[in-house]
Amino acid sequence: MSRIRTAAFAIVAVLLPLPAGAAEQVNVYTYRETKLVQPLFEAFTKDTGIAVNVISASSGLEQRIKAEGDKSPADVLLTVDIGRIDEAVQAGITQPIGSAVIDETVPPRYRDPKGHWTGISMRARVIYAAKDRVKQDAITYEELADPKWKGKICIRSGQHIYNNALFAAYVAKHGEAKAEEWLRGLKANLAQKPSGGDRETARDVAAGKCDIGIGNTYYWALMMNNDPDKKPWAEATKVILPTFAGGGTHVNLSGVLLAKHAPNKANGLKLIEWLAGEKAQQIYADANYEYPIRPGVPLNPTIASYGKLTADSLPIAEIAAQRKTASTLVDKVGFDN
Structure with a gap:
């Protein structure tokens, strides 16, 4: 049987320092470049007092989390494309998010029917x-x-x-x-x-x-x-x-998943819900030139210049x-x- 091919590259760990006085933290594994998501995480820490530790890679994060098993420090996986989102779920490394905030904010076609992932922006x-x-x-x-x-x-x-x-x-x-x-x-x-x-x-x-x-x-x-x-x-x-x-x-997603053995589950949920908020949606849209998943958030001017996006209704x-x-x-x- 044919398979979807993905390249294997070395994982690069980038751990953001724990701010002085911060008692809480959340560990994020991400496929986004650290320079693109760091402003987002800094804003989250400022709003919540929760420090964000980041491990960034170009591929292989699902395999890493699976290999780490119940000792994995991963709380949240921030990824791009339904392909990688689905691969994470199929690898058995996620758990249902179970958030009323996400259910109320993110349109159903941009969420997993079983709750294991949610989109946070679109391309x-x-x-x-x-x-x-x-x-x-x-x-x-x-x-x-x-x-x-x-x-x-x-x-x-x-x-x-x-x-x-x-x-x-x-x-x-x-x-x-x-x-x-x-x-x-x-x-x-x-x-x-x-x-x-x-x-x-x-x-x-x-x-x-x-x-x-x-x-x-x-x-x-x-x-x-x-x-x-x-x-x-x-x-x-x-x-x-x-x-x-x-x-x-046709639209695809940048998405977020809650790790199966998240040691800081409550903080992981706070981050996921925060990412769906207006402030985070605006930061993410401007930093990554993507469409906000939350209705009503203004588009980046360059993206808006393409014309009105009528996203297809097919559930992701x-x-x-x-x-x-x-x-x-x-x-x-x-x-x-």
């Missing part, structure tokens, strides 16, 4: 289109398999977790047979072998190697605002929010349930070959 899988060559401002995901785009699409590996989630959403929407047909059509329209990341996709669109590429919303904002070397790639492209036919734009848990099928189809059609 959309969108189109980076060449400003000078693509005149249309609306595209459906289904349309990506239309022969009119033959030789004009760039994308990273079909087995990458971001694309796996999109393909899984297509399976959930249309069924396995139609998803396979669509993937074959999308593959036939590729300008080159899937490679690189979302930034490189924008680079190749800007260079004229393709007219449209598929990427996450926040990468474009990061290139435009935070990376002068890559800003020309963003300036040469525009972001189009695609939709499913009769539906909305239903997408997670189709991940293995999507991965199998990628191999079956030879998408990355």
Whole structure:
């Protein structure tokens, strides 16, 4: 059976010092860069007096927590993408959050029906289109398999977790047979072998190697605002929010889970609930260029410039349930070959 491939990298531990006089603490394992989440945790400590100790890694945190067993210091796992969220649950390292605050704040489709995870922000899988060559401002995901785009699409590996989630959403929407047909059509329209990341996709669109590429919303904002070397790639492209036919734009999550053997469970719950609050949502949205999960929180101006996001109504848990099928189809059609 095909499997979803993830790279293995060394774990880097970054422990934030315990503030003087702080009697309480919470231990967070995270896939986000420490510099991106540290302002968030500093604000939490200021509000609650609870110190946050952080271990950051690019991969392998689920395996680490599982190996640590009931001696694991992890209280909370802060992660990205439904793929990693689901992998943590399947590894048996989580427990139900059981928070009325989360249930009241986070829309049901962005929470685990069994309570093991909740989203705290969203990103959309969108189109980076060449400003000078693509005149249309609306595209459906289904349309990506239309022969009119033959030789004009760039994308990273079909087995990458971001694309796996999109393909899984297509399976959930249309069924396995139609998803396979669509993937074959999308593959036939590729300008080159899937490679690189979302930034490189924008680079190749800007260079004229393709007219449209598929990427996450926040990468474009990061290139435009935070990376002068890559800003020309963003300036040469525009972001189009695609939709499913009769539906909305595919979104994925940054999510948080409560560790099964959390030694500071009460503080872990306080952090999870705080992350869903207005202050944290605004900090997180601005630091990471993501969409707040909490209704009514203002968008970062760059993200707002993409236009109104109408997120698809498909529950994220239903997408997670189709991940293995999507991965199998990628191999079956030879998408990355």
